[in-house]
Amino acid sequence: MEKIIVARTGNEAMAEAMRQINPDVCAAYPITPATEIMQIFAGFVNDGKVKTNLITVESEHSAMSACIGSAASGARTMTATSSQGLALMHEILFIASGIRLPIVMADVNRALSAPINIHCDHSDTMAERDSGWIQIFSENTQEAYDSMLQANRIAEHKDVITPVMVTTDGFIISHGMERLEMYPDAEVQKFVGEYKGPYNVLDVDHPITVGSIVLTDYYFEYKKAQREAMKAAKRVILEVGKEFGKTFGREYGLIETYKCDDADYIMIAMGSTAGTAKAAIEELRKEGIKAGLLKIRVFRPFPAEEIAAVLAKAKAVAVLDRAESMSNQAGPVATEVKAGLFDAGVKVPLASYIYGLGGREIFLEDLKNVYRELKNIAEGKSKPEQAKYIGLKE
Amino acid sequence: MSSPKQAAAVETKFIGGHRACAGCGFPIAIKEVLSSCKDPVVVVSATGCMEVTSTIFPYSAWKVPFLHNAFENAAATCSGVEGAYQSLKKQGKIDKNIKFVAFGGDGGTYDIGLQSLSGAMERGHDMLYVCNNNEAYMNTGVQRSSATPRGANTTTAPAGKVINGKQQNAKDLTEIMVAHNLPYVAQATVGMFPDATKKFEKAFSITGPKFVNIYAPCVPGWGYDTSQTVKLSKLVVDTCMWPVYEVENGKYKINYKPAVKLPVTEYLKTQVRFKALMKDEAAIAIIQAHTDSKWARLLLMEEATNKV
Numbered sequence: 067m068e069k070i071i072v073a074r075t076g077n078e079a080m081a082e083a084m085r086q087i088n089p090d091v092c093a094a095y096p097i098t099p100a101t102e103i104m105q106i107f108a109g110f111v112n113d114g115k116v117k118t119n120l121i122t123v124e125s126e127h128s129a130m131s132a133c134i135g136s137a138a139s140g141a142r143t144m145t146a147t148s149s150q151g152l153a154l155m156h157e158i159l160f161i162a163s164g165i166r167l168p169i170v171m172a173d174v175n176r177a178l179s180a181p182i183n184i185h186c187d188h189s190d191t192m193a194e195r196d197s198g199w200i201q202i203f204s205e206n207t208q209e210a211y212d213s214m215l216q217a218n219r220i221a222e223h224k225d226v227i228t229p230v231m232v233t234t235d236g237f238i239i240s241h242g243m244e245r246l247e248m249y250p251d252a253e254v255q256k257f258v259g260e261y262k263g264p265y266n267v268l269d270v271d272h273p274i275t276v277g278s279i280v281l282t283d284y285y286f287e288y289k290k291a292q293r294e295a296m297k298a299a300k301r302v303i304l305e306v307g308k309e310f311g312k313t314f315g316r317e318y319g320l321i322e323t324y325k326c327d328d329a330d331y332i333m334i335a336m337g338s339t340a341g342t343a344k345a346a347i348e349e350l351r352k353e354g355i356k357a358g359l360l361k362i363r364v365f366r367p368f369p370a371e372e373i374a375a376v377l378a379k380a381k382a383v384a385v386l387d388r389a390e391s392m393s394n395q396a397g398p399v400a401t402e403v404k405a406g407l408f409d410a411g412v413k414v415p416l417a418s419y420i421y422g423l424g425g426r427e428i429f430l431e432d433l434k435n436v437y438r439e440l441k442n443i444a445e446g447k448s449k450p451e452q453a454k455y456i457g458l459k460e
Numbered sequence: 461m462s463s464p465k466q467a468a469a470v471e472t473k474f475i476g477g478h479r480a481c482a483g484c485g486f487p488i489a490i491k492e493v494l495s496s497c498k499d500p501v502v503v504v505s506a507t508g509c510m511e512v513t514s515t516i517f518p519y520s521a522w523k524v525p526f527l528h529n530a531f532e533n534a535a536a537t538c539s540g541v542e543g544a545y546q547s548l549k550k551q552g553k554i555d556k557n558i559k560f561v562a563f564g565g566d567g568g569t570y571d572i573g574l575q576s577l578s579g580a581m582e583r584g585h586d587m588l589y590v591c592n593n594n595e596a597y598m599n600t601g602v603q604r605s606s607a608t609p610r611g612a613n614t615t616t617a618p619a620g621k622v623i624n625g626k627q628q629n630a631k632d633l634t635e636i637m638v639a640h641n642l643p644y645v646a647q648a649t650v651g652m653f654p655d656a657t658k659k660f661e662k663a664f665s666i667t668g669p670k671f672v673n674i675y676a677p678c679v680p681g682w683g684y685d686t687s688q689t690v691k692l693s694k695l696v697v698d699t700c701m702w703p704v705y706e707v708e709n710g711k712y713k714i715n716y717k718p719a720v721k722l723p724v725t726e727y728l729k730t731q732v733r734f735k736a737l738m739k740d741e742a743a744i745a746i747i748q749a750h751t752d753s754k755w756a757r758l759l760l761m762e763e764a765t766n767k768v
Contacts, residue, residue, distance in 0.1 A: 090547040093540055119547035121539060124579030128536035131576065134529050135504065135540025141547055143540075161529055267525040268545055270500035270558060275520035277505075277528030279512045 067314070070248040076239035079207045079246050080146065080172045080232075081106035083214035085116055086254040089170075090141035090261070093121035093132035098184045099236040100148035100174040107146075126151035130158035130169075137167035138276055140266035142218065145169065148236060149176035149190045156194065162229045163198025163292065165277055166264055168221035169229040171199075172214065175337065175388075176236040177424040185425020186236035188337065191365075192389040192398045198292055200230040200299055201366040203336045205322075207244040209363075210234045212316055215249075218258050219306045225298035227264045235338040237425065249314050257313055296367045303364055320369035322361040323376055325351070329358025330381040331440040334373070334403060336362045339386060339421075339428055346433040357437045362399065370406030377407060381444035382415045384436045387453075388422045396452045415443050417450035421457065432456050461658035467495040471523075478521035479513040483686030485676030485693065486510050486565075486592040488650040492674075493561060493590055494524065496660035501559045502527070502541055506534035506568030509599045509678075510592060532572035535580035535589055538562035542585045559664050560587040566607035567597040570633050581640045581669040588663045588670040591633065594678035602681045606631040609701070610747055611728070611737035619736030624743065629750055637671040638707050644668075646706035649675040651693030655704055655715050662706075675702045683732020692730060699727045700755040701747075705762070712762040721755075724748050 074082065081103050084092070092111075094104040104120075111120045121136075123129045126147050137143040147155065152173060162169050177183040178190050191201060200220060204210035210232065217230040234240050265274060280288055304319060311317025324344050326332055335343050340361040350357040360376050362369065377383050387397025395401055400418035407414065419436060422428050436456070442448040462470075473494045480487050486509065494501065502525045505511045511528045514521040529537040538560055548554045562580075564573050569591040577589060596614050597603040604617040608626045613619040617626040637645045644666050648656040656674065663670040675696060677689045684692060696702040698718045705714045724747050728734040737743055 090551070091540065091543050093543065117547065117551055119543045119550075121543045121583065123536060123539070124575060124582070128533060128539075128576050128579055131529055131533035131536035132540030132543060135527065135537040135542075136544040137540075138527050139502075139541045139544035139548075141544035143544070157530060158533065267502055267527050267541060268548070268554060268558060270502065270525060270556060273523055273525045275515050275522050275526045277511075277526075278515040278517040278520065280517040284517050 067253060068250055070250070072246050072248055073243050074207055074246040075241050075243050076204070076207045076210050076234040077102035077174070077241065078106060079211040080214055080234070081110070082248060083211050084144055085110045086251050087144070087215070087218060087258050088116045088255070089118050089144045091119050091121065091136040091143045092145055093123050093129045093136065094145045094147070095123055095126045095129045095151060097126065097148050097151040099176060099240045100146045100151070100172065102240070103146040103172050126154040127158060130155040130162060133169045134158065134162055134165070134167055137169050137263065138165070138265070139268045140263040142261035143169050144171065146172035148174040149178055152190045152194060153178060156197070159194055159197040159199060164288065166227045167229060168218070168227055168264065170217040170221055171229065171231045173231040173233045174236045174240045175233050183424040184236070186238050187423045187425065188388040189390065189423070191231070191233050192391070195366060195398060198228065199366060200228055200364070202230065202232045202364055203362065204232065204234045204239060205338060205340045205361060207239055207242070207246050210239060211246060211248065212310065212314070212318065215254055215258065216306045216310050216318065220299065220303055222261065223302045226295050226302050228292070228295050228299060233337070238338040253313070257310070300367050300369065318363065320364045321372050321376070322363055324359040324361065326358035326360060326376050328356055330356040330444065331437050332358045332360055332377060332380045332383050333433070333436060334360045334362060334383065334385040334399065336365065336399065337388065339388070342428060342430060343433050346430050346437065349430070350434055350437050355437055355441060365399070368402050368406070370402070371410060373403055374406050374410030374412045377414055378412045380414055382417070382440035382450070384440055385416065385418045387418065387420050390420055390423065415450045417443060417454065418452045419454050419456050421455070426457055428456065461654045461661065462495060464653045467491060467653070467657065470495045473523040474514070475521050475523060477519070479516065480509065481679050483679040483689045485594060485650045485678060485689055488689070489590065489592050489656070489674045489676050492650065492653060492656040493660050496657045497559050497664045499557045499559045499664070500524070501561055504529070504534050504538040504541060504560070504562040506564035506573060507531040508565040508568055510563055510565070512599060531568050533576045534562040534564045534568060534573060535577040538587050539580040539583060539585045542587050562587060562589045564589070564591055565598070566591060566593045566595060566605045570607045570631055571605055578640065581637065581642055581671065584669055586667050586669070588672065591673045592676045593673055594676050594681060595630070596678070596681050598678045598681045607633065610750070611740070611743050612733045613736055614733070624736050624740055634673045641710070642669050642671055644670040644706070644708055646672045647702070648672055648704055649693040649697055649702060650677070651690040652697065652704060652716065659706060681733070684730055688730065695722070695727050695730065698722045699724050699751065701727060701751050703755065703758055705758060711765045712758070714758060714762050724751055
């Protein structure tokens, strides 16, 4: 297939993906660093490049509310946000997943206030980890674009019917210009397919009631059904990722492993830092340190078994969290990894790190030091620490 | 316009079996709204008494499509439904003419949902927003709202030994909506059935954003006999505390001017919520003065806007 090679920022790539998907409705409110996505998309709308009805709401709360109204009306519906905007949507995110609407959202990871900060960390997205949304992280612009093209297929699959957020790292990916391989519009549209919503309140001949009050007799079963959908999502994400690979040449899974087969020391990271880790591994391997990376692409549903299987043979593991959960324990990713390892009966020394909050840079040398610390731990020279801050000003 | 008798002959789309209290005002409002629309209608609702008493899973009192999202976002949700409709219609995927109505109580409309309402109205969606105004947060147990009238006893502004009920006048939401320059804004009361249905019919006939604020008494929240709902909702108009009027493209029309303007005490004395207030002559004087000044202003607005 013909591939179109362009230079695009993450935001531009996500907007291009949305143009190709051509949703029926978008409802969005601007917020740094996600603003550009809808800004660029508004240009597509007003230039007649898409059929989308763009609803320029007065807040993110109303953005997600309007998305729910639209998705319940048989319309393919998308939005974009970040940070405080995602937090303002919080209440409505649970409703979107609870009444099972396959909304797709581009989410640009940014620190949460206070103090106010516009730069990348994962605290906004992590704060919504229990919202019932599927969460897909991107390492770079290409992955952001590719995952956006897969998101509708996953969200709308009959066994899933659950909203999806595809995230990029604020400024690092959203504003970083990279080489992007785009695919022809027609091929993308063929892959994404026609929209068929789970139900439709515009079907006036078959009136339905949506958003009922569900009390002690059925609420519990509603939640179990959502859990089953999340379980099915793991399979569907793999199926869609595989088909995407066959169609466009790049296959996607729940996790990606980089040189883990023979690795003594494995680092777990999400988002753009995975790219930095790969570079660190290359250098360390030259020094004879067998380093590997486990990148979590899909944080919800959490690929616990898959992660445990990779880590089973490692001598020491480091988990990097770009968010704090203020629990006095490890960050959210490390905590979940540990739970997965416990369930799988895998016992491996594990050190957890907090890094990059509010956009604090993470350098190649920082990551190499993490691997060196793992080596010391494995050799019994030091004990694994938890929630160790990388690059903190002392 | 229809009488209750005529409306009774129309197929009911909000059926019996809902769990609203005997004498509740809002089911009358719903009947007035739904019997006034000839086209198919989709209903969006805020959280509140109306939603929780009519959709207890797995039952529903609605024979029209009904969507509830949250408390403060009925207008935004309805704007999404209407937005989808416009998109699908333009693409030729829908050929029917469908009307959209969002319901909220005074809590979901005057207070927590005001931003959502203002945004949806400003964007010009083709939808009707109806505020079922029972003048307090009834679903959570009679807490004061910005629609609660001065002197009313509520659970968060109780008639105490030092402070006697709510100390502020109700916010004038209808005028706030007039300031949005909508094609149609009206104030109605459930007890004046022909007036209310005439307004809803007109609202449905107009393209664009419409707002109707309908007075809907609450038996347990206000404290009166279940048989008095309609009577009360007429009495309030005769005191000019809740004038019924409409503003069409900026022009005011007062739909009913009482031949004899009754003193506010005639209304206040009928409800337990004003029981403590009745001993407070100074407060009643403030309420009377406020009512008189608002009524005088409304008369002037009618005169002024019809001269232009």
